[in-house]
Amino acid sequence: MSETKRPLSALEAKYEAQKIAFGPIFFQAIMAMRKLGILELICKNRRGIGILSICDQLNLSEYGVRVLLEAAECAGAIEYIDENTVSASMTGFMLNSDPMTNVNLNFVNDVCYQGAKYLPDSILKSKPEGLKVFGNWPTVYEGLSQLPDLVKKSWFEFDHYYSDEAFKEALKIVFKENPGYIFDIGGNTGKWAMACCDHNEKVKVKILDLPGQLEVSKKNIEQKGFMDRVDFFEIDLLDTTQLIPEGADAVWMSQFLDCFSESEIVAILENVRRACSKDTWIYILETFIDNQKFPAAKLCLTGTSLYFTFIANGNSKMYSIGAMERLVNQAGLRVVETFPLIGDSYHTVLKCKINV
Numbered sequence: 001m002s003e004t005k006r007p008l009s010a011l012e013a014k015y016e017a018q019k020i021a022f023g024p025i026f027f028q029a030i031m032a033m034r035k036l037g038i039l040e041l042i043c044k045n046r047r048g049i050g051i052l053s054i055c056d057q058l059n060l061s062e063y064g065v066r067v068l069l070e071a072a073e074c075a076g077a078i079e080y081i082d083e084n085t086v087s088a089s090m091t092g093f094m095l096n097s098d099p100m101t102n103v104n105l106n107f108v109n110d111v112c113y114q115g116a117k118y119l120p121d122s123i124l125k126s127k128p129e130g131l132k133v134f135g136n137w138p139t140v141y142e143g144l145s146q147l148p149d150l151v152k153k154s155w156f157e158f159d160h161y162y163s164d165e166a167f168k169e170a171l172k173i174v175f176k177e178n179p180g181y182i183f184d185i186g187g188n189t190g191k192w193a194m195a196c197c198d199h200n201e202k203v204k205v206k207i208l209d210l211p212g213q214l215e216v217s218k219k220n221i222e223q224k225g226f227m228d229r230v231d232f233f234e235i236d237l238l239d240t241t242q243l244i245p246e247g248a249d250a251v252w253m254s255q256f257l258d259c260f261s262e263s264e265i266v267a268i269l270e271n272v273r274r275a276c277s278k279d280t281w282i283y284i285l286e287t288f289i290d291n292q293k294f295p296a297a298k299l300c301l302t303g304t305s306l307y308f309t310f311i312a313n314g315n316s317k318m319y320s321i322g323a324m325e326r327l328v329n330q331a332g333l334r335v336v337e338t339f340p341l342i343g344d345s346y347h348t349v350l351k352c353k354i355n356v
């Protein structure tokens with residue numbers, strides 16, 4: 001994570017190692033400062049605020065505020081103007097109000113934190129051993145609709161934060177071919193289906209997903225009044241005997257294939273290929289690890305891979321664009337066009353066809 005190019009001295013390396021050793025505690029210090037309103041109050045007072053004033057306004061002990069502030073200074077979130085006055089650093093402002101930082105902090109705290117301890121077991125068993133902190137499901141996807149409310153909220157906010165932004169541009173890419181019937185594989189809460197129906201008044205969409213998520217998407221589609229244009233298909237794509245139906249003009253898979261191992265991806269894409277004709281367009285929307293504009297994006301995606309290991313399913317990750325193309329080819333498909341980093345997002349669309 002260090003950006004330093006020259007080799008570190010032993011002293012510097014020892015400091016870097018301590019950042020990792022105490023990292024989880026500093027993370028919790030920042031979460032506590034957010035929860036108690038300390039960070040927000042400091043950020044509101046751009047020229048600085050007295051420590052006793054923080055204690056008074058938030059009804060907190062001086063001891064409690066001071067230990068957190070000392071931790072926040074080490075973490076680079078605040079600066080001391082003098083012994084009794086602090087102000088937020090740029091990092092502090094990000095931790096307080098940057099939307100991407102907000103969804104990531106909540107996702108790590110609520111979804112990942114407890115389960116992360118089970119990372120060694122998860123790697124040894126190729127199973128998401130950390131998931132047991134929430135329930136006994138083989139993967140997180142069977143349990144999504146039953147997760148505790150706060151965990152569910154943070155999971156969906158994380159998922160939607162990234163896909164929502166990409167959907168606007170992706171709609172233009174998909175509708176260039178004027179599809180009449182789109183199959184949304186892993187349609188989740190129905191967001192893409194609803195976005196399609198809003199975008200085009202004639203299009204029909206089939207959502208394919210596990211039963212728990214289909215229930216959720218059905219409710220949302222009903223509320224939006226799109227039941228006449230959206231239908232639902234229950235399927236477990238890990239069971240290769242369950243076949244994707246035929247009849248799609250376009251097959252859409254958004255932030256979906258990263259939920260599977262390489263061999264599972266090939267099997268799913270073979271299932272897709274079998275259901276498609278030579279005229280069907282197949283779209284894969286993913287955040288690829290190796291074509292990001294910002295170092296922060298690569299860091300987040302690498303961290304997300306570990307979430308897949310200990311919470312989601314124990315065998316998937318965020319892939320490189322080259323790896324995904326290789327799997328697409330292995331399944332008898334080909335990438336016809338690539339739309340890298342669409343909109344202002346982190347996503348790439350691979351537009352594919354089956355080989356005939």
Ligand SMILES: C[S@@+](CC[C@H](N)C(=O)[O-])C[C@H]1O[C@@H](n2cnc3c(N)ncnc32)[C@H](O)[C@@H]1O
Pocket residue numbers: 141144159160163185186187188189208209210213235236237238239253254255256259
């Ligand atoms: C990370 S979410 C992506 C949701 C949505 N497409 C988006 O872009 O926000 C993955 C979706 O795949 C579904 N899924 C996971 N495993 C599945 C399986 N074995 N069969 C069918 N759907 C599955 C999940 O229920 C979930 O809705």
